[in-house]
Amino acid sequence: MTKALMPVSSPPLVSIIIPLYNAEAYIGDTIQSALNQTWLNKEIIIVNDSSADNSLAVANQFTAGNVKIFTQPNSGASVARNYGLKEAKGQYIQFLDADDLLSPDKIKEQVELLLQHPGKISVCKTMHFPGDKKPQEGTVSAYEESFLYDTDNPVGFLIKLYGGYDNRGSMIQTNAWLTPAEVIKKAGHWSEFYSPDDDGEFFCRVILASKGIIYSTGSYNYYRKHPGNQSLAGNKSSKGLQGKFRSLQLKKESLLKATDSPAAKNALANGAMGLLMETYLTDKPLTTQLLNFVKEMGGTSYVPQLGGKQIELVKKLFGWRAALKLRQLISQFTANKA
Numbered sequence: 001m002t003k004a005l006m007p008v009s010s011p012p013l014v015s016i017i018i019p020l021y022n023a024e025a026y027i028g029d030t031i032q033s034a035l036n037q038t039w040l041n042k043e044i045i046i047v048n049d050s051s052a053d054n055s056l057a058v059a060n061q062f063t064a065g066n067v068k069i070f071t072q073p074n075s076g077a078s079v080a081r082n083y084g085l086k087e088a089k090g091q092y093i094q095f096l097d098a099d100d101l102l103s104p105d106k107i108k109e110q111v112e113l114l115l116q117h118p119g120k121i122s123v124c125k126t127m128h129f130p131g132d133k134k135p136q137e138g139t140v141s142a143y144e145e146s147f148l149y150d151t152d153n154p155v156g157f158l159i160k161l162y163g164g165y166d167n168r169g170s171m172i173q174t175n176a177w178l179t180p181a182e183v184i185k186k187a188g189h190w191s192e193f194y195s196p197d198d199d200g201e202f203f204c205r206v207i208l209a210s211k212g213i214i215y216s217t218g219s220y221n222y223y224r225k226h227p228g229n230q231s232l233a234g235n236k237s238s239k240g241l242q243g244k245f246r247s248l249q250l251k252k253e254s255l256l257k258a259t260d261s262p263a264a265k266n267a268l269a270n271g272a273m274g275l276l277m278e279t280y281l282t283d284k285p286l287t288t289q290l291l292n293f294v295k296e297m298g299g300t301s302y303v304p305q306l307g308g309k310q311i312e313l314v315k316k317l318f319g320w321r322a323a324l325k326l327r328q329l330i331s332q333f334t335a336n337k338a
Helices: 027-035 055-060 077-087 106-116 154-161 181-187 198-209 238-258 262-279 284-296 309-318 320-337
Strands: 014-020 042-048 067-071 092-095 121-130 177-180 213-225
Touching: 014 027, 014 055, 014 077, 014 106, 027 042, 027 055, 042 055, 042 077, 055 067, 067 077, 077 198, 092 106, 092 181, 106 121, 106 177, 106 213, 154 198, 154 238, 154 262, 177 181, 177 198, 181 198, 198 238, 238 262, 238 284, 262 284, 309 320
Parallel strands: 014 042, 014 092, 042 067, 121 213
Antiparallel strands: 092 177, 121 177
């Protein structure tokens, strides 16, 4: 009597979700980067946010069985990512911005790690490169890399990332993560209001919903840096600043639900202080809200770097308010001289 063969499970499907808006110069390379992933069982979901340029025409050149393209009314990247999540069939989710790239083994290395650690999420290095250079000509920040490590403590990971322990925080760009769909289901989809920190707020919930973080040391997220920081993250309009504050309030709700430790409150106060440096001379009502937020969190000694030696000396001697006013005067003088 022959033994029955055990069924061989197929490798898990990975859904690569690309929100697309006016990126005709880059989207072809981005899609090709997704296609070049050595993890073979993948689907690529492109959500065109009603681009006004030729982005959709470029994307349509890649239409195939595992490349799916959808178009939505212009609603922003977060709405587009949620659209992608609704269409995704994968057990793992890779978000990829329309002007960025991934190293070929990025997804493969992270999937293999996550298969060994159910319920965790994986992160990799981010290589920053100028928009007119090859991605491999970029640099990995040793400082940013110091915040990437294996841990079973997602709360502690998040507090460290926000600078709650020693007032030294960092950021992790969206594409660096690979996340099980089940963890995203637990965390909830992207918040759809306009915010330059939509990814920070989303991954705050994702990290807290996970069982920990696995660091993929051999793979890269290639993050394109544009001249003049012409990106959502650099948006300092009133709407953008209000969106950042709303994201911070949601981070507070999520983090304090997990822990009300002094370090967690310090981390949140630090986030408010960073935003306060952007609002102090331009938005008095929002500045007042932020000052109250810092006070509610118990205060903080943290003040971000505001400029060169001259401005930092003024900050040290006379405080951050005086340093901000000096920075504004220097900026106005330079603009008038030009």
